[in-house]
Amino acid sequence: MHARYGDRKRKLLKDHPDTVVEIGAGYGANFRYLRPGTKVIVIEPKRSFNELLNRRARYYGIEVEIHNYGAGTMNLKEESVDMVFGSLVLCSAENPVKVISEIRRVLKEEGKFAFLEHVKAERDTWICKVQHIVERPWKWVFDGCHVSRDTGKMIQNAHFSKVEMQEFESRTVFVPIIPHVCGVAIK
Numbered sequence: 001m002h003a004r005y006g007d008r009k010r011k012l013l014k015d016h017p018d019t020v021v022e023i024g025a026g027y028g029a030n031f032r033y034l035r036p037g038t039k040v041i042v043i044e045p046k047r048s049f050n051e052l053l054n055r056r057a058r059y060y061g062i063e064v065e066i067h068n069y070g071a072g073t074m075n076l077k078e079e080s081v082d083m084v085f086g087s088l089v090l091c092s093a094e095n096p097v098k099v100i101s102e103i104r105r106v107l108k109e110e111g112k113f114a115f116l117e118h119v120k121a122e123r124d125t126w127i128c129k130v131q132h133i134v135e136r137p138w139k140w141v142f143d144g145c146h147v148s149r150d151t152g153k154m155i156q157n158a159h160f161s162k163v164e165m166q167e168f169e170s171r172t173v174f175v176p177i178i179p180h181v182c183g184v185a186i187k
Contacts, residue, residue, distance in 0.1 A: 001029060002029070002032070004170060004171070004172070005087070005116060005170075006033075008116055008168075008182050009030060009033045009087065009116060010033050012085070012114040012115075012116065012182060012183075012184065013030075013033045013034060013085065013114060016034060016035070016038065016083055016085075016114075017082040017083050018037070018038060018039060019038070019039040019040075019041065019081065019082070019083075020034065020038060020039070020040050020041070020081075020082075020083050020084075020085055021040075021041045021042075021043065021074075021076070021081050021083070021084045021085070021106065022040055022041070022042055022043065022084075022085045022086070022087075023043045023071040023084060023085070023086045023089055023099065023103070024043070024044060024071065024086060024087075024088075024089030024092070024093075025040070025042040025043070025044045025049070025053060026044065026046075026049055027049050027052045027053065027056065028042075028049075028052060028053045028056035028057060028060075028062075028064075029056075029087075030085065030087055031056050031057060031059075031060040031062045032060060034060065034062055036060065036061030036062070037061060037062075037063070038062055038063070039062075039063040039064075039065065040057070040062055040063070040064050040065070041065045041067065041076070041081070042064055042065065042066045042067065043067050043069070043070070043071045043074055044066060044067070044068060045068060045069055045070045046068070047068045050066055050068070053066055054066075070093070070094065070099075071086075071089075071093065071099045071102060071103070072093065072094065072095055072098045072099050072102055073098075073102060074102050074105075074106055076106045077106070078105050078106065079105075079106070079107065079108045079109065079111075080106055080108065081106050081107060081108065081111060082107075082108055082111050082112070083107075083111060083112045083113075083114065084103045084106065084107060084111070084112075084113045084114070085113075085114045085115070086103075086113070086114075086115050086116075086117070087115070087116045087117075088116065088117060088118065089117075090115070090117050090149070090151045090154070091117060091118060091145045091146050091147070091149055091151065092142075092143055092144045092145050092146070094144075096149065096151060096154055097154055097158075100113075100154060100155060100158045101158065104158060104159065104160065104187055107187040108187070109187060110186060110187060111186070111187045112184050112185070112186055112187075113155075113160070113184065113185040113186075113187075114183075114184050115151075115155065115181070115182060115183060115184075115185070116180065116181075116182040117151040117152070117180065117181055117182070118147070118151075118170070118176075118177040118178075118179065118180050119149065119150060119151050119152045119167075119179050119180060119181050120147075120148045120149055120150040120151075120179070121148075121178070121179045122179075127175060127176070127178055127179065128148070130175045130176055131147045131148040131176045132148060134147065134176050135147055135148055135176075138176060147176035147177060148176075151181065152165055152167070152181035155181075155183075155185050158185070160185040160186055160187060161186050161187060162185070162186040163183065163184075163185045163186075164183045164184050164185075164186075165181050165182070165183035165185075166181065166182055166183055167179070167180070167181050168180050168181075168182070
C-alpha cells in the first residue's frame with residue numbers, strides 16, 4: 001500500500017495542521033506521513049485495532065486519541081477541526097453521504113477533507129462490468145467494501161466550497177479497484 005499510494009498520501013498530508021482527524025484509521029498505516037508530535041483523533045469502529053494503533057503511534061511519535069465508533073456520527077464539536085483525512089474508507093461506510101456530511105460539520109471554515117478512494121468505473125467499460133459482476137461477493141470478502149460506489153461524485157455533490165480532485169488508475173491485479181480519486185475538499 002505504501003508503494004502504491006505513498007507519494008499521493010504525502011502530497012495530501014503535506015503541511016497538515018498539528019491536529020488531524022483520521023476516519024477509518026485501521027492499524028495506523030497513515031501515521032508514517034505525519035510529522036512527529038502530530039495529534040491524530042482516530043475514528044475507528046473496530047476496537048481490535050486499538051493496541052496496534054497505540055503501538056504505531058508511539059513508533060512514529062504521534063499522539064493518538066481513539067474513538068471507537070463509525071464516522072457517521074462523530075462525537076466532535078461542530079467546526080472544531082482543521083483537517084479530516086480518509087483513505088480507502090468511504091467504500092465500506094454504511095452511509096457514505098452521512099459520513100461526508102459529518103466531515104463537513106466538524107470542519108472549521110476553510111477546513112480540509114483530504115481523501116484517497118477507489119471509485120466506480122466509467123459506465124459501459126469493461127472494468128464497470130467486472131465491478132457489477134463481483135460486487136456482492138467482494139463485499140463479503142473485503143469487509144463491506146462496495147466496488148461500484150461513485151465516491152468522487154458524492155464528495156463533489158457535498159456542498160464543499162471547493163473540491164480539487166484527481167482521477168487515476170491504480171496498478172493492481174484487483175481489477176474492480178483500478179479507478180481511484182484523490183484530492184482535497186475545502187469547506
